[in-house]
Amino acid sequence: MTPNPRAGARRPSPVRVALLTLLFAVMTVPVYLLLVNSFKSQQDIQNSPFSLPFGRISLDYLAAAVQSPQYNVLKSYGFTLVLVVAVDLLCILFAGPAAYVIARSLKRRTQFLLLFFLAGTFIPASALIVPLIYVLRAIGLDNTVAGLILHDVAMTLPVSIFLFVGFIRTVPRDIDHAAAIDGAGRLRTYWQVIFPLTRPAVITVLILNSIGIWNDFISPQILLSPGSGTYTVTTAIYAGISQYSTDMTKVFPNLLLAVAPVIIFFVYMQRHIISGLTVGALKG
Incomplete structure (x- = not known):
């Protein structure tokens, strides 16, 4: 029997297996701790955070977290969802036509415009906070939901335009x-002809932006x-944590309520992300 020369090539190297195992542990251990400690008492969390005492697991902590006015994450679901939808719609509205112009133009200044947008991805978001506050204060949108929406739209535009340009260039x-x-006309051509063809790119942009926001x-x-009384899912948890003591029986259940929707959303939509990111390369 002739040996198959490809058999050895298909075996993963020990280094790859070790790296994948390490990456799997890094990604799953925090999720495991969050999941098991959401149903345990304060004493069990402090004494044995990794254990799973089946006899003392209770849903009361999760129910108390849902009903607690101090840690009201469910109430912030609505505001966060509205924020995500508003930013996604505005991002698609602006990023799509801009990307269409860049993708269809061969002028040097238009390509420079793409580099200008890409430069925005290399600037840390934390470095923009202080000047952003001054800008929003100058235009009267500081400490407002509209100011937060405009900020999120501006932060999501560079990557969105880059993804749209790469996909539109594959359209004949x-x-x-x-x-x-x-x-x-150009505008009608984009919205009625080109935009329906960019569905994979649109889905990818929506997923990435939604998870980030x-x-x-x-x-x-x-x-x-904090005085505004308007909280997203993440800031609602932070606002509920005491300055001097932390009740883990409220923190872990609320963290679970905060991350569960986005984890489920990502697991369900991950195949769309992969197809949207690779469709340009496959068509190219």
Whole structure:
């Protein structure tokens, strides 16, 4: 029997296995701690955070976290969802047409514009907070939900435009020419012809932006003062933690309530992310 020369090549190297195992542990251990400690007492959490005492597990801690006015994460679900939807819609509204112009233009200044947008991805968000506060204060939008929405839209535009440009460049220009022959202008061509074809890119942008906005803590914490009474999911948890003592039986259940929707959303939509990020390379 002739040995298969590809058999040895298919075996993963020990280094790869070790790195994947380490990465798996780094990603799953925090999730495990969050899950098991959401149903345990304060004493069990402090004495044995990794254990799973089946006889003392209770849903009362999760119910108390839901009903607690101090740690009311469920109440902040609505505001965070509205914030995510508003930012996603505005981002698609601005990023799509801008990317279409950049992708279809061969002018040097247009390509420079793409580099200008990409430069925004290299600036740390924390470095922009202080000047952003002054800008929002100058235009009268400091400590307002509108100011937070405009900030999130500006922060999500660079990556969104980059993804749209990469995908639109794979769409044949003949489609634009056919639409122009039918009398369609540039704007109508994009929204009625090109935009429906960019569905994988749209889904990828929506997923990435939604997860980022849902998990964002620094921006809403600074741009919306605690006195406003408006909290996102992340800032609601922070506002409920006492300055001098921490009740772990409330912190862990609320953290679970905060991250569970985004984890479920990501697991369900991950195949769309992969297809949206690779479709340009496959078509190219």
